[in-house]
Amino acid sequence: MAFETFLSFDNPLFGNFAFYSGLVIGKTLLMSVLTARQRLTRKIFVNPEDVAYCGGKAPTIGDQGVERVRRCHQNDIENVFPFVFLGFFYILTSPDPWWATLLFRVFALSRCLHTVCYLASIPQPSRFLTFMTGYVVTGYMAVAVIRAGRF
Amino acid sequence: MAFETFLSFDNPLFGNFAFYSGLVIGKTLLMSVLTARQRLTRKIFVNPEDVAYCGGKAPTIGDQGVERVRRCHQNDIENVFPFVFLGFFYILTSPDPWWATLLFRVFALSRCLHTVCYLASIPQPSRFLTFMTGYVVTGYMAVAVIRAGRF
């Protein structure tokens, strides 16, 4: 059994995977704070009990300042979570550590840039390209895991 | 320690779990492409910068062609991700490999059929039955994991 096939911080590749997974999951978690900040500064709440406590006129749905942050959060859920799932399987397929680490770094960087592009409304195709970069990494890992698996 | 309790591709049960997890996560990832195709062919975008790049009149919310794909995607997130989480724990409970593999196959098949039923608007209760099949598998695994765990 090769050293790369262990889920342990004694395995350098697992340490890399943990670092970049912690980073992108932490980034995803931060979206909750950004959404809350938007809601509080714009006084946009969807629950009557939130309006009662924080002020604002009435429950409001569809404010663009709030919804942009929420769409960015949802995009993280749709892409970051599959990356972490597939990463657990992928490092057990004994990939080349240099190549696998490169994939983890490219993914983490692409997701951070995606958030910047989304929240700053940077003109397309910048957001599309950052999305696709992460998507190709995750798709590649999905194929590698399926090929290493058993029908 | 029984052989089934290892997270390794040397363990055939883990190989099965990896294959079917990769399959259903890959299927979930494909929903992003289907949503993009709907948006591009129907010219339905929610961000002004997307309209500026791809055309279309104004940001639009609630188009049924787009929203159906997005609901299907969300249903995958709500059901596929719990399955993969619970599967990692479940294979460590030393289940009978034949039975566990059957569960993984039934789940993967039910989720693929669920997507077909949803996207093709096949009359109910077909979509409901495919949903319930996967839900029962995941619920069974949740109970098995809780029972094997420590309070």
Add this chain to the structure above:
Amino acid sequence: MAFETFLSFDNPLFGNFAFYSGLVIGKTLLMSVLTARQRLTRKIFVNPEDVAYCGGKAPTIGDQGVERVRRCHQNDIENVFPFVFLGFFYILTSPDPWWATLLFRVFALSRCLHTVCYLASIPQPSRFLTFMTGYVVTGYMAVAVIRAGRF
């Protein structure tokens, strides 16, 4: 290699993690049933094929009875899933078992109370406090994982 660094039910800390993860994932899964109950009793459906089978006038979006349960479900997805991801890495960082088990218990309790506060529309800041408790636990684990990882 310390005993706490194994992903196995022979490791008591892993057993604790499995128990509380199974609990919060199971709780998240139950939200689907609660949403379905709301839809069926209020006759609020979004797909034409659901209306055709279950009755109701026309596909309806934005019913507050349904949407409250769905927001609660989405909040679980945004917080429970990151907790389980990070927990897998965290128990491999060889944390003090007493402290780690306390974190798992506090998280599971805070998420159950969050659901009660949300569904019963209990006045704020109760829901906010339950949310923050779980969020701080997950954030703490994210920092611990990133620090244990390799750049």
